[in-house]
Amino acid sequence: xxxxxxAGAKTPPPFYKRVGRKVWLxxxxxxxxxxxxxxxxxxxxxxxxIEQGLRPAEYIRAFGPxxxxxxxxxxVNDLYHAWWFTAxxxxxxxxxxxxxxxxxxxxxxxxxxxxxxxxxxARIISNCSHNNTIILATELDKAREKVLAVFKxxxxxxxxxxxSDGHYIYAWRGTLGRFGSDIVHISLLLILLGSILxxxxxxxxxxxxxxxxxxxxxEAPFQVKLNKFWIDFYDTGQIRQYNSLLSVMENGKEVxxxxxxxxxxxxxxxxRFYQSSYGSAWDRIKRAxxxxxxxxxxxIKTTVSVDWGKTVPLKGTPYSIKLMGFAADFAYDNATKTxxxxxxxxxxxxxxxxxxxxxxxxxxxxxxxxxxGIFPAIPDSEDDLVFAGFTGIMYSGISLNKDPGTNVVWLxxxxxxxxxxxxxxxxxxxxxxxxxxxxxxxxxxxxGFINKNQFALEKELKDIVHRIESD
Amino acid sequence: MVLSLVFFSFSFGFYILAALFYFGNxxxxxxxLGQLATSISYVALFSTTMILIMRAGESGHAPFSNxxxxxxxxxxxxxxxxxxxxxxxxxxxxxxxxMSLAFLAMLSASLLPYRFKSVEPLNPALQNKWxxxxxxxxxxxxxxxxxxxxxxxxxxTFVGYSAFAISFGISIMYLIKNRxxxxxxxxxxxxxxPDSKMLDELGYRTIAWGFPFLAxxxxxxxxxxxxxxxxxxxxxxxxxxxxxxWFIYAAYLHARVTRGWRGKKAAYLSIAGFLAILFLYxxxxxxxxxxxxxx
Numbered sequence: 001x002x003x004x005x006x007a008g009a010k011t012p013p014p015f016y017k018r019v020g021r022k023v024w025l026x027x028x029x030x031x032x033x034x035x036x037x038x039x040x041x042x043x044x045x046x047x048x049x050i051e052q053g054l055r056p057a058e059y060i061r062a063f064g065p066x067x068x069x070x071x072x073x074x075x076v077n078d079l080y081h082a083w084w085f086t087a088x089x090x091x092x093x094x095x096x097x098x099x100x101x102x103x104x105x106x107x108x109x110x111x112x113x114x115x116x117x118x119x120x121x122a123r124i125i126s127n128c129s130h131n132n133t134i135i136l137a138t139e140l141d142k143a144r145e146k147v148l149a150v151f152k153x154x155x156x157x158x159x160x161x162x163x164s165d166g167h168y169i170y171a172w173r174g175t176l177g178r179f180g181s182d183i184v185h186i187s188l189l190l191i192l193l194g195s196i197l198x199x200x201x202x203x204x205x206x207x208x209x210x211x212x213x214x215x216x217x218x219e220a221p222f223q224v225k226l227n228k229f230w231i232d233f234y235d236t237g238q239i240r241q242y243n244s245l246l247s248v249m250e251n252g253k254e255v256x257x258x259x260x261x262x263x264x265x266x267x268x269x270x271x272r273f274y275q276s277s278y279g280s281a282w283d284r285i286k287r288a289x290x291x292x293x294x295x296x297x298x299x300i301k302t303t304v305s306v307d308w309g310k311t312v313p314l315k316g317t318p319y320s321i322k323l324m325g326f327a328a329d330f331a332y333d334n335a336t337k338t339x340x341x342x343x344x345x346x347x348x349x350x351x352x353x354x355x356x357x358x359x360x361x362x363x364x365x366x367x368x369x370x371x372x373g374i375f376p377a378i379p380d381s382e383d384d385l386v387f388a389g390f391t392g393i394m395y396s397g398i399s400l401n402k403d404p405g406t407n408v409v410w411l412x413x414x415x416x417x418x419x420x421x422x423x424x425x426x427x428x429x430x431x432x433x434x435x436x437x438x439x440x441x442x443x444x445x446x447x448g449f450i451n452k453n454q455f456a457l458e459k460e461l462k463d464i465v466h467r468i469e470s471d
Numbered sequence: 472m473v474l475s476l477v478f479f480s481f482s483f484g485f486y487i488l489a490a491l492f493y494f495g496n497x498x499x500x501x502x503x504l505g506q507l508a509t510s511i512s513y514v515a516l517f518s519t520t521m522i523l524i525m526r527a528g529e530s531g532h533a534p535f536s537n538x539x540x541x542x543x544x545x546x547x548x549x550x551x552x553x554x555x556x557x558x559x560x561x562x563x564x565x566x567x568x569x570m571s572l573a574f575l576a577m578l579s580a581s582l583l584p585y586r587f588k589s590v591e592p593l594n595p596a597l598q599n600k601w602x603x604x605x606x607x608x609x610x611x612x613x614x615x616x617x618x619x620x621x622x623x624x625x626x627x628t629f630v631g632y633s634a635f636a637i638s639f640g641i642s643i644m645y646l647i648k649n650r651x652x653x654x655x656x657x658x659x660x661x662x663x664x665p666d667s668k669m670l671d672e673l674g675y676r677t678i679a680w681g682f683p684f685l686a687x688x689x690x691x692x693x694x695x696x697x698x699x700x701x702x703x704x705x706x707x708x709x710x711x712x713x714x715x716x717w718f719i720y721a722a723y724l725h726a727r728v729t730r731g732w733r734g735k736k737a738a739y740l741s742i743a744g745f746l747a748i749l750f751l752y753x754x755x756x757x758x759x760x761x762x763x764x765x766x
Binding site: 030033034037038040041044045047048052080191195204234236238239240241242261262263265272274276399400401403406409410413416417420421423424452453454455 | 560594597619672680698701
């Protein structure tokens with residue numbers, strides 16, 4: 001006769017519950033934590049060995065076509081954003097969440113609402129890794145008062161149970177230290193949550209703004225104007241700092257003015273503005289100096305400064321000049337018949353002007369700073385115009401970042417600090433003390449457990465014993 | 472320039488002597504050698520502190536901005552951490568290993584090419600001071616002593632590195648001692664080592680110090696990066712390797728929760744962790760380019 005076939009056998013839980021239990025246990029396991037962390041460490045390290053984000057041709061040159069296809073198939077070229085890497089990170093998060101759910105609530109109940117069972121078995125003391133016995137030449141109740149006073153002074157919580165055979169004291173402190181690891185885990189989740197929030201509800205953008213121009217800000221009821229960009233130098237000539245002077249404009253009115261630099265963003269209504277790059281404009285300038293001379297002479301008779309987009313009369317002549325365009329590194333595209341700048345450097349600066357005689361436009365040439373007079377500016381005339389100099393415009397590269405998760409990340413960082421402090425520097429000490437009468441004196445037995453740092457307990461016990469023995 | 476170099480030369484000498492005397496104390500078992508070694512270590516700590524202070528005076532900013540300065544900070548951390556350990560637990564044999572590490576670090580700092588050593592003004596990306604601190608200190612006219620994210624980030628990270636260096640020394644001692652214990656060896660040179668259980672616990676304790684500091688170093692770096700550039704994390708090689716070391720030590724700490732991973736396996740993990748730290752610190756700076764190339 002087998003017991004198993006008896007009528008009292010439990011019906012097995014339904015299939016989905018068993019699977020659910022198994023999945024839960026899988027995510028709850030410490031082995032998973034270790035496996036995932038070490039795999040992540042290895043994979044992340046691999047990502048620094050294979051250069052990330054190259055073009056296919058470069059991978060083929062370095063690894064050959066066969067390995068390149070492997071690299072693309074496994075997304076090793078963008079490893080940190082590969083689905084499997086993200087999945088590993090998600091697995092670690094699930095692991096943390098499940099472990100926290102599994103461990104935190106029971107611990108909380110057990111530790112904070114603890115009701116020590118009163119009288120305990122005195123053998124618990126001799127089972128402790130650290131224990132001491134003291135003989136005190138006083139009667140039982142005085143010994144008890146002494147012990148309680150020492151523990152009170154050392155900020156222990158105590159619970160006293162008096163029985164016929166003596167006093168039983170349970171003393172403990174540092175309970176919060178047991179929650180340190182949970183708090184660190186929660187802080188990791190908070191930091192992650194913050195960065196995900198930022199990813200979903202925020203945005204990043206890069207803008208180039210010329211001095212004097214105003215940029216629009218996405219999803220915001222204001223604009224930002226760049227008043228000025230400049231670079232500070234140390235005496236040695238090294239760059240000290242890049243600066244932009246920004247104004248926040250609302251309905252055409254300036255509501256805030258702030259100088260930003262690297263490490264010092266402007267923050268306005270949830271959006272940060274960072275100094276990220278700079279340069280001089282390649283398609284515009286502040287003003288150009290145009291000189292007038294006779295075609296057969298090299299000597300400039302008069303010059304005039306023309307502001308961008310403005311028309312200025314050339315004194316003593318019938319001409320006026322309008323500044324239309326600029327190219328820092330002049331190039332001409334024959335197919336589209338357009339002028340462009342082939343680089344951002346001022347290798348071959350040229351201005352586009354319109355020349356008026358009275359009201360009538362007589363010519364609209366490009367003039368070259370490096371090649372004065374190669375093309376006559378005014379057809380059929382003794383007079384010629386040359387491009388004599390210019391004042392450029394700086395632009396400032398501003399990164400925009402709207403990140404509603406920042407505060408959550410901050411909170412997470414603070415919580416993490418607290419968690420580490422509790423986890424590593426607050427130890428949970430539990431002591432059991434049994435005092436019994438031995439003739440005219442009392443025998444005190446003390447034993448204790450600590451959750452970590454055995455040395456600390458050893459030292460603590462020594463100190464407690466010393467305090468009890470001294471007067 | 473001059474004074475910090477003078478202190479550097481002195482410190483170098485002190486670290487050679489300290490390491491030698493700790494070795495002497497361990498092998499010759501002479502007590503006075505141990506006492507001498509400890510006193511020299513205190514002198515070396517003072518001298519190293521003076522390098523940092525002089526350097527700060529010469530450059531006008533906290534001395535955390537290039538490889539050389541960070542090496543001195545690293546050595547300072549190792550020395551301070553070791554002296555605390557010795558004061559608490561009185562095991563001078565550990566000094567032979569840990570102070571040799573400090574000496575090696577000094578040696579490598581002195582061998583650095585000039586461009587890693589020179590006093591440089593801070594480049595734009597590193598100039599950061601906490602506003603609240605500047606405001607607070609400006610009330611008493613001391614605003615130039617305000618610190619910021621750079622100082623906090625580098626300091627916490629290097630406290631972590633130093634603790635890991637000490638635990639590396641202890642883990643090696645553990646492996647040696649454990650092998651001799653397993654063979655039943657009792658006397659000889661290894662008698663001066665703490666027993667293997669103690670070494671295991673000490674290794675854990677030092678990592679328990681280093682881990683939160685490294686974590687706070689990483690998080691403060693991310694928070695700073697977000698404040699200064701608008702991104703928390705860009706998988707720059709230094710960031711990636713810091714995460715790798717953090718995972719290794721996190722694995723170490725979690726593995727201790729299960730019993731089987733104390734002792735030998737833990738010691739190997741601790742050694743692996745420190746090798747990763749070395750790569751994070753030197754390998755990344757020299758081999759892999761990135762934002763942190765300067766330190």
